[in-house]
Amino acid sequence: KIGNKNVELGEGDVKGTRVKVSGRIHRLREQKQATFLTLIDGYGHLQCVLAAGDLTKTYDALTFAQGTSLTLYGEMRKVLAGQQAPDNRELHVDYYKVIGRSPSDAEAITNKVSKEQDQWESSMLDNRHLVLRGDTASSVMKVRSAVEWAFAKAYKEMQFTKISPPAFVQTQVEGGSTLFELDYYGEKTYLTQSSQLYLETGIPSLGNVYCIEKSFRAEKSLTRRHLSEYTHVEAELDFIDFEDLLDHLEEIISKVITTIMDDKEIAGYIKELNPEFKAPTRPFKRMRYSDAIDWLNAQDPPILNEEGNPHVFGDDIAEAAERRMTDIINLPILLTHFPVEIKAFYMKKEDADRRVTESVDVLMPGVGEIVGGSMRMEEYDELMEAYKREGISPKEYYWYTEQRKYGTSPHGGYGLGLERFIAWICKQHSVRTCCLYPRFMGRCKP
Ligand code: 4AD
Ligand code: MG
Structure with missing residues (x-):
């Protein structure tokens, strides 16, 4: 579980604990050198890094969206100085399996804002x-x-x-x-x-x-x-x-x-x-x-x-x-x-x-x-x-x-x-x- 704090964090040459963690994509940020996922599982948030290359070029990775459920494997490391992530740690992913894909509209639904308060509330409740x-x-x-x-x-x-x-x-x-x-x-x-x-x-x-x-x-x-x-x-x-x-x-x-x-x-x-x-x-x-x-x-x-x-x-x-x-x-x-x-x-x-x-x-x-x-x-x-x-x-x-x-x-x-x-x-x-x-x-x- 993400909430588990009983893991050694790697830093420099020191290896961190290798873990397997399952959850859903909460946030997704694709950058040139890596894809960053924030994973949630009900026990916390975990930043996960997929180095650009074989890992990010698959069909699965190209269709990542908010809500996608997956299992990730990799090493837990301290975040680099000057960077921020929940609990100052991140999972350096070396292997993953997608469990369930999610359409790309989930984020749009949960953040839908209408000028009409009533309408907004009603759509938030329909999509509760x-x-x-x-x-x-x-x-x-x-x-x-x-x-x-x-x-x-x-x-x-x-x-x-x-x-x-x-x-x-x-x-x-x-x-x-x-x-x-x-x-x-x-x-x-x-x-x-x-x-x-x-x-x-x-x-x-x-x-x-x-x-x-x-x-x-x-x-x-x-x-x-x-x-x-x-x-x-x-x-x-x-x-x-x-x-x-x-x-x-x-x-x-x-x-x-x-x-x-x-x-x-x-x-x-x-x-x-x-x-x-x-x-x-x-x-x-x-x-x-x-x-x-x-x-x-x-x-x-x-x-x-x-x-x-x-x-x-x-x-x-x-x-x-x-x-x-x-x-x-x-x-x-x-x-x-x-x-x-x-x-x-x-x-x-x-x-x-x-x-x-x-x-x-x-x-x-x-x-x-x-x-x-x-x-x-x-x-x-x-x-x-x-x-x-x-x-x-x-x-x-x-x-x-x-x-x-x-x-x-x-x-x-x-x-x-x-x-x-x-x-x-x-x-x-x-x-x-x-x-x-x-x-x-x-x-x-x-
Ligand atoms: O003041 P109420 O009606 O008191 C009673 O029901 C007593 N018989 C309770 C008792 O002495 N055992 O309700 C108590 C509390 C209210 O102060 C309010 O917080 C909540 O119940 N309450 C409601 N909450 C949400 N929606 C409603 N329609 C509520 N009606 C009461
Ligand atoms: Mg009362």
């Missing part, structure tokens, strides 16, 4: 299978893989148990308007919006639990942070209070960032994608919703609500206002205590102010909300009332409600949108480039 071979897309995917692993590592260290809730469900979690409904052997069923309710049923016997699963939302608007199918990192913590939940959120986010930044390869990708990225320092800024409303109105000029008026208590802080706020404050924010009316049915109310919930959104600069969480209602009667308020039929929720009958507990949890987290770390304009094949309204291919 090829775009994924590019440096940016593959770096984002490497970071994403590292982040998923870092979450698993952090949860393991914190003694959380991983569980795998179902995707076919008959209960909504985050409101009826974004449900994907389907026919399940004749029964009305949905694709899950969140695994939260199922996680809550895990805590009595498993302790704190987490899952990394897909969630589905029929989002009927096209924004740069909404997908129809996204990866949801969710956790549920037992016998905690709201402060514990906020502390835990800071801790898990900090742990994950530390893990990925300690990995040289991953830190390198992040540096390329987002040179200004800095690990956030604890404690994060904490702000109550009501103070955020005052803050928005106090800006000069004020940041207005969706109707173009100053914000009042009870307004949703819409995406645009939220983004302005995070961009100005430019720090991670734990925004807490949202009004009951704008939050989900299961959220516990604050004792001191019954108009608000013990809820939290984590906001990041450049993206806005990346986490939504809360303490959950513990009391049976209160929950029954909440179903009524929301017009939810309690029947399908019997298994969730019964948690309150069979030994209830103060508990809470959260969900983190993995693509939004990646967009923040990798400074991506949209969550669409933070998944392998994005799904959103109007796109279900490739």
